[in-house]
Amino acid sequence: MxxxxxxxxxxxxxxxxxxxxxxxxxxxxxxxxxxxxxxxxxxxxxxxxxxxxxxxxxxxxxxxxxxxxxxxxxxxxxxxxxxxxxxxxxxxxxxxxxxxxxxxxxxxxxxxxxxxxxxxxxxxxxxxxxxxxxxxxxxxxxEGLTSQLDTFTHNASEFLRREQDLLLHGQGVPEIETAIEGRPVVLVVRGESSAAELGDLRRFMAEQRPVVIGVDRAADDLLEAGHPADVVVLSSGVDSSLPSTKALKAATDVIAVVPEGISREATAQLDRLGVRPDKVQTQATAEDVALLVADREQASVIVGVGVGATLPDFLDRQRSGLASTYLTRLKVGRRLVDASTVPTLYSGRLRPVHLLLLVLAGFVALVAAIAVTPAGQLWGEDIAAWSRDVVDYLRGLLP
Incomplete structure (x- = not known):
């Protein structure tokens, strides 16, 4: 033992x-x-x-x-x-x-x-x-949120002073090859509810064929869901947020958000992968740059997947990105729609089969209405007699 x-x-x-x-x-x-x-x-x-x-x-x-x-x-x-x-x-x-x-x-x-x-x-x-x-x-x-909102207001003013050309005039936002003007955009950020929200948009995406923008590793989620991103926007200097090479190369446009003065170092890994991104030098977050790109390209609507829509969602972000997020929402507010509202508002496109069924239902209702009238009953007897004559004639042709 x-x-x-x-x-x-x-x-x-x-x-x-x-x-x-x-x-x-x-x-x-x-x-x-x-x-x-x-x-x-x-x-x-x-x-x-x-x-x-x-x-x-x-x-x-x-x-x-x-x-x-x-x-x-x-x-x-x-x-x-x-x-x-x-x-x-x-x-x-x-x-x-x-x-x-x-x-x-x-x-x-x-x-x-x-x-x-x-x-x-x-x-x-x-x-x-x-x-x-x-x-x-x-x-x-x-209970102590009020004092934090005061500090945030000051930070937002300072951020606007530094980034007013980007936020107000779109200066520094790259020209992209993907055609967005007049088309809906689905912008996806990886989050706790993004997979469910993306699933709820299946019908909308199948019928409307929107431009798809993925932020960081959300591009991998989109590729797995069968909706490869047309545009991928990447955060600065965060290798862990970099999507797969397959997701990057499936995109028409790749945009890298980089701090001022270190653009070459920030995109070194992308260069090794053979990806040549457009660069945006700003302190704004990648999510906010993606919104600004869709807004500048005149998207008809921007559906945000994984993009917080409530005050707790907004505050529950990395502190450095709060001012950027707040001001960007103000800039694109008239276009931005949260993904959770789309299934409620969007009933789907009217298809030809729907029109055919509607006409058929109307015809059946008309026949039923006529059939209960004296004239309708007389027509029914005539049609039945004519049908019997046709059947007898066809039988007579058979050997």
């Missing part, structure tokens, strides 16, 4: 085990994450897009050295993680970034992060984040 060893004892200790990937910037961390890994990040107020990116990467747990919800605004990223049954621990402190070694195996239990080796040393202590805690923190954050 084998004696129980110390290693056996560590295997039965409670908690979640996994290989941890450590990084301050989530965008740099994502390419290194494998399914089942534990992500350790440094991010205050995790937004929905970041949480969705972590879920897409296959994380089993998320450790944050900062508070997931600081109370500045009601961000919904933590709720998305909790709903997906991902273990979440926050407020680990800055020292956790050095205490937790990248690539090490860890055990997480009740907010404590331990080494998964036989020593089981405590590496960091944080706060377990579950559904009830998220709801309490969100309720508190909504």
């Amino acid at each position: 084998r004696l129980r060893t110390r290693s056996d004892a560590t295997d039965v200790l409670p908690g979640h085990r996994g290989t941890v990937r450590v990084g301050r910037r989530v965008s740099n961390l994502l390419p290194r994450i494998r399914s089942g890994d534990v992500a350790c990040v440094d991010l205050v107020d995790m937004d929905t897009s970041t949480a969705q990116a972590l879920l897409d990467a296959g994380v089993s747990a998320v450790l944050n050295v900062q508070p997931m919800i600081s109370g500045r605004y009601p961000n919904r990223g933590p709720q998305l993680l909790v709903d997906a049954d991902v273990l979440v621990v926050d407020s680990l402190g800055e020292e956790a970034l050095t205490a937790i070694r990248d690539g090490a195996d860890v055990r997480v239990h009740e907010g404590a992060v331990h080494a998964a080796d036989k020593d089981g040393a405590l590496l960091a202590q944080g706060r377990p984040v579950d559904g009830p805690l998220v709801q309490r923190l969100l309720a508190s954050a909504r």
Whole structure:
């Protein structure tokens, strides 16, 4: 009989085990994450897009050295993680970034992060984040939203001062080959509801044949759904958001959003793939540049898939993109329609078969009305007699 060893004892200790990937910037961390890994990040107020990116990467747990919800605004990223049954621990402190070694195996239990080796040393202590805690923190954050809106107003004014040529006059928006003028546009951003919204648009897209614009990896989602993007708009310097080469080469136009002064470095990976994008130098987000392109090209309507339409959706974004998003919505507001409203408003195109059925129904109703009149009954008897004569004649021709 084998004696129980110390290693056996560590295997039965409670908690979640996994290989941890450590990084301050989530965008740099994502390419290194494998399914089942534990992500350790440094991010205050995790937004929905970041949480969705972590879920897409296959994380089993998320450790944050900062508070997931600081109370500045009601961000919904933590709720998305909790709903997906991902273990979440926050407020680990800055020292956790050095205490937790990248690539090490860890055990997480009740907010404590331990080494998964036989020593089981405590590496960091944080706060377990579950559904009830998220709801309490969100309720508190909504109460303090007013002060954040004041700060946002100032940032929007500053952004407009810097980017007025792009926002107001379209300067810097590239000329594209895809013909958009007078046609509907479906603009897709990857999000928690984008797949369902895209499915609801199947009839609209089949009948209206819209121009399809994909932002970042939404181009892969479109390709998988059988609607390859005509135009792909890419974020600056975020390799993890780059769609597949197949999705890029299926597009007629590729637009890269790049910071001023570093356009060559920002598109180096695209050059290696043989993709030559048009460049837009701006601090606006890729989603907003896509909207501006569709608006400048005179789209008849822009249907936004995965594009937030409510105040919580709007606020739950990376802080640097709030002013850009707000001002862009004002610019294209008369054209932009949320995808969730299209099935309600769009009843479909009238097809020839519909007209044929309508005429047939009217004819049947007319015959039925005539048949109940004396004249109609007389005509019916005459038609029946004529039909019998024709049948008898045809029978007489048979051998």
